[in-house]
Amino acid sequence: MKLSEKDILLLGELQKNCRQSLKKISRKLGMSITTAFERMKKLEKEGVITGYKAILDPEKTDNDATAYILVRMEYFHNPNMEPLSQRDVASEIARIPGIVEVHIIAGEWDMLVKARGKTIRDIANLVIDKMRKIRGIGRTLTCDSWVKIKETTELNLPRTMK
Numbered sequence: 001m002k003l004s005e006k007d008i009l010l011l012g013e014l015q016k017n018c019r020q021s022l023k024k025i026s027r028k029l030g031m032s033i034t035t036a037f038e039r040m041k042k043l044e045k046e047g048v049i050t051g052y053k054a055i056l057d058p059e060k061t062d063n064d065a066t067a068y069i070l071v072r073m074e075y076f077h078n079p080n081m082e083p084l085s086q087r088d089v090a091s092e093i094a095r096i097p098g099i100v101e102v103h104i105i106a107g108e109w110d111m112l113v114k115a116r117g118k119t120i121r122d123i124a125n126l127v128i129d130k131m132r133k134i135r136g137i138g139r140t141l142t143c144d145s146w147v148k149i150k151e152t153t154e155l156n157l158p159r160t161m162k
Helices: 005-016 022-029 033-045 086-094 120-129
Strands: 065-073 099-104 111-117 137-144
Touching: 005 022, 005 033, 022 033, 065 086, 065 120, 086 099, 086 111, 111 120, 120 137
Parallel strands: none
Antiparallel strands: 065 111, 065 137, 099 111
8 A cells, every 4th residue: 555645644643642632733734634534444444453452651550671582593403304384483482471562584593582671580481381392492592672772663754755
């Protein structure tokens, strides 16, 4: 789907604050409320907008600790078996409470996982007691995050034409 300039502006406003009124958004963008509403519905139908959610502050919800975990697969758990599926292992990791992102990556490691917990010890227990028990995980490397400089859910939209 090709996004129009108005679509991009509308998406930008929704990313900044989707709770602002449609009246306010339409006024900012110089379009009628009906037009803004129809564009939103079209973007939802096309799957550009996938949902609306509250973004919670991790520190205020007892999720102060963040860690990134590199995962190396062991594809042949048993030489007489079919190789394990990287997607299946990633999906199993994603089902663990406390895991907030799972990415299959290129390079020396096979996956990058982001975990949140109350403490680093909670994340350590998650890695030791849950992740490392998943068949196909050969090795992990955990990097604790000490200071968050930037974290956002906003996507970089193409610049609009002026």
